Amino acid sequence: MEQQVLAMDVRQLEKLSVLQDEDAPNLVADMARGYLDRTPQRIVRMRELLAAGNAAVLANEAHGLATSSGMFGMMRVRMHCKALENLARERPGLEGAAELLSAVEQAYQEARPLLMAQVGIQE
Structure with a gap:
């Protein structure tokens, strides 16, 4: 199944680009930066929830990140x-x-540089 699922689907970013205008020309990049900044902490939180056996909150965290x-x-x-x-x-x-x-x-680590390149974020 994994081969059929793209690491990065740029069509999703194109859908977001309609939110940008001259007042917010970098909105998608700013939103992506927030996502990239928060995701590692979300993964750590999910590991903590897994270790604690908290299935309900883990399910909610996984849903939010999905x-x-x-x-x-x-x-x-x-x-x-x-x-x-x-x-x-x-x-x-x-x-x-x-x-x-x-x-x-692993999927996040693979796709992270692709998203950064698509929205023009430097390390």
């Missing part, structure tokens, strides 16, 4: 987050969640 990742075209991150959300809702014991969370993190 939504924001999809908005910025980070489709593999979104896919793995949705899988993690579903697992956390269906399996209170969280068997398999650690592997999915690792997949979220």
